[in-house]
Amino acid sequence: MQVLVVGLIAGSIYALIALGIALVYKATRVLNFAQAEIGTGTLYFTWWLCTRHHLPWIVGALASIAAATAIGLVFEALVIRKMMTAPRVTVTVATIGLFSFVLALELAFFAGTIYLVPPPIHPGGVRIGGVFVSWSQWLALGVVGLVALGLAAFLRYTDFGLAVQASADDPVAAQLMGTPRARISAFTWGMAGALSALAVLLIEPTVGVLSPGAFNGLFIGGLTAALVGGLNSLPGAFIGGLAVGVVEAEVKAHLSFNVIPSSNVTAMLVIVLGVLLLRPQGLLGATAGRRA
Amino acid sequence: MSAALLEVRGLRAGFGAQTILHGVDLDVPEGKVVGIFGLNGAGKSVLLKVIAGVVPAWSGSVCLAGEDVTRTSPERRVQRGMAHVPQGRQVFGSLTVEQNLRVGAYALRRRDKSRYDERLAQVYETFPKLAERRRQPAVTLSGGEQAMLAVGRALIGDPKIVLIDEPSAGLAPSVVEDLLGVLLAVRSLGLTMLLVEQNIRFGLRLSDSACLLQRGRVVYSGDTASLDQERLGTYLGVGRLLADDLTKGLGAKSTQPRRASRRKAATVSST
Ligand SMILES: Nc1ncnc2c1ncn2[C@@H]1O[C@H](COP(=O)(O)OP(=O)(O)OP(=O)(O)O)[C@@H](O)[C@H]1O
Ligand SMILES: [Mg+2]
Numbered sequence: 001m002q003v004l005v006v007g008l009i010a011g012s013i014y015a016l017i018a019l020g021i022a023l024v025y026k027a028t029r030v031l032n033f034a035q036a037e038i039g040t041g042t043l044y045f046t047w048w049l050c051t052r053h054h055l056p057w058i059v060g061a062l063a064s065i066a067a068a069t070a071i072g073l074v075f076e077a078l079v080i081r082k083m084m085t086a087p088r089v090t091v092t093v094a095t096i097g098l099f100s101f102v103l104a105l106e107l108a109f110f111a112g113t114i115y116l117v118p119p120p121i122h123p124g125g126v127r128i129g130g131v132f133v134s135w136s137q138w139l140a141l142g143v144v145g146l147v148a149l150g151l152a153a154f155l156r157y158t159d160f161g162l163a164v165q166a167s168a169d170d171p172v173a174a175q176l177m178g179t180p181r182a183r184i185s186a187f188t189w190g191m192a193g194a195l196s197a198l199a200v201l202l203i204e205p206t207v208g209v210l211s212p213g214a215f216n217g218l219f220i221g222g223l224t225a226a227l228v229g230g231l232n233s234l235p236g237a238f239i240g241g242l243a244v245g246v247v248e249a250e251v252k253a254h255l256s257f258n259v260i261p262s263s264n265v266t267a268m269l270v271i272v273l274g275v276l277l278l279r280p281q282g283l284l285g286a287t288a289g290r291r292a
Numbered sequence: 293m294s295a296a297l298l299e300v301r302g303l304r305a306g307f308g309a310q311t312i313l314h315g316v317d318l319d320v321p322e323g324k325v326v327g328i329f330g331l332n333g334a335g336k337s338v339l340l341k342v343i344a345g346v347v348p349a350w351s352g353s354v355c356l357a358g359e360d361v362t363r364t365s366p367e368r369r370v371q372r373g374m375a376h377v378p379q380g381r382q383v384f385g386s387l388t389v390e391q392n393l394r395v396g397a398y399a400l401r402r403r404d405k406s407r408y409d410e411r412l413a414q415v416y417e418t419f420p421k422l423a424e425r426r427r428q429p430a431v432t433l434s435g436g437e438q439a440m441l442a443v444g445r446a447l448i449g450d451p452k453i454v455l456i457d458e459p460s461a462g463l464a465p466s467v468v469e470d471l472l473g474v475l476l477a478v479r480s481l482g483l484t485m486l487l488v489e490q491n492i493r494f495g496l497r498l499s500d501s502a503c504l505l506q507r508g509r510v511v512y513s514g515d516t517a518s519l520d521q522e523r524l525g526t527y528l529g530v531g532r533l534l535a536d537d538l539t540k541g542l543g544a545k546s547t548q549p550r551r552a553s554r555r556k557a558a559t560v561s562s563t
Contacts, residue, residue, distance in 0.1 A: 159394065159401055166384045166395045172346055173382035177445065178370030178399040 003253045004246060005131045011245020012144040013203045017222025018229060018237035020195035026168040026232040027188040030091045034099040036219035038193050039200030041102040042067040043210055044110060047117045057120045065197040072193025076186050106212035115210040136205035143202060148238050224268040228275050230282020247271060295358055297322040297484050298453055303352035305342045312338045314508045325485040327499030329492060335508040336488040337379050340455050344376055345369050371399045373452030377459055381442040385431030389422050389441055392430050396445030415444040418474060436467035453484040460491045468494060
């Protein structure tokens with residue numbers, strides 16, 4: 001039970017990263033390797049505003065989300081739009097470039113020191129069924145649920161959301177129907193940035209420290225989740241995130257660190273291999289290939 | 293001079309160093325249907341894409357309702373009244389039938405939401421099959437139903453002109469006949485169309501005038517009625533006998549029974 005709850009909480013945050021990865025992949029067939037690093041970089045804003053300027057956590061959090069959204073938008077305008085017809089592998093490499101760039105900035109300004117970001121809400125929590133769940137973790141669960149539902153509703157019920165989905169199916173045909181291609185692309189990358197910041201903000205209280213690249217594990221978990229879910233399915237990414245969180249918690253609980261080093265990462269690799277072997281399109285991924 | 297609804301002048305376009313369109317002129321008058329015919333690779337689809345704005349024009353111009361749209365984005369052209377049935381139909385497979393139609397009405401819904409409800413009802417009336425399958429993902433539709441959806445999705449936005457690229461390709465003969473019936477009905481309402489067709493019989497039945505394209509150049513343009521068998525034979529590579537058969541009765545095409553000599557249709561591929 002304890003393990004299940006811990007797993008679901010971590011998993012919900014993997015789900016946020018996985019949602020960002022799947023959204024971008026669906027829209028552009030590009031794997032965004034910077035999906036967790038964008039938010040790690042902008043978390044320094046939160047730290048700076050909250051500790052240096054003593055502003056409330058929510059202000060720092062919103063600043064981080066705004067900055068991450070801006071990074072997504074700028075990257076889209078400067079790189080993605082120029083590479084519309086480039087091979088997808090090339091664009092994927094460009095996201096590795098973004099990852100390295102953000103990491104390099106973190107290292108340049110903040111290397112060598114571990115920073116502490118104040119917690120979003122009072123420390124403490126409640127015990128349910130013998131499991132202690134901190135307020136921060138409740139917050140994470142609530143926010144992730146709301147964001148996932150909100151995003152799903154937006155994509156399904158608004159004209160722009162449907163246009164985003166249509167564009168993911170076939171960008172040229174969507175444009176021929178009169179949907180705004182440039183704005184759809186900007187939305188995708190801006191949203192990816194925002195989801196990245198949100199995930200890092202929500203997992204930070206559990207990890208406890210901020211240092212350059214501190215949340216690489218978040219990316220590995222999110223990527224595993226997205227692969228499990230099928231890469232182009234948002235519900236798949238979400239469920240994949242929860243599943244990966246639970247499996248990771250189980251592995252951590254049952255295998256001591258000494259038996260297999262980094263047992264959780266190993267477990268994720270096993271999951272990825274298993275999914276790719278048994279069901280390459282993922283649990284909820286579309287089976288049909290994409291039309292040319 | 294009364295300008296045509298769509299005017300294409302000296303259009304040149306291509307990819308990299310390769311020129312595909314070598315100065316194409318084309319007029320589509322309001323209320324008329326113009327058919328573009330030509331062999332595979334003649335540049336018919338590229339011409340439609342340049343007119344749509346998804347392939348850039350190197351030089352020349354495209355005017356829609358008197359307005360130069362040569363450098364306008366595809367979505368703006370749609371807002372100005374262009375609609376498309378792309379080659380291969382390209383319905384949005386993961387969206388439902390109704391969501392596809394809603395995306396087709398993207399510009400209309402921003403102008404006038406209540407008009408959309410009317411149009412949706414009209415499309416469902418024209419294509420009862422689509423109404424039946426409104427909640428079904430488009431990927432689950434048959435080829436014929438997808439063709440209907442692609443046409444409905446183009447018509448729903450109240451366009452001034454519809455650009456249609458090979459609507460009959462890959463459809464069984466009976467479905468082709470259904471589609472022809474729908475398009476003839478739409479034509480009789482006065483909708484302007486620019487049509488590309490491999491199925492020459494189908495195309496000639498619908499078109500008021502024809503434009504023959506050969507390796508990116510217009511080699512004939514004028515009335516379908518005065519299209520002679522020589523030209524069809526030379527430029528489309530159809531046999532003389534067939535060309536003879538095709539040009540016969542063109543003048544009376546709307547009263548001619550639909551099923552006449554369907555067996556000999558130039559290209560009817562089955563699904
Ligand atoms: N994106 C592209 N890049 C490079 N060349 C292209 C591209 N699209 C089309 N072409 C070339 O342009 C030429 C004309 O193609 P187009 O699709 O217009 O032919 P078409 O007349 O529509 O033929 P079909 O009847 O087979 O559809 C072809 O030689 C094709 O290879
Ligand atoms: Mg073509």
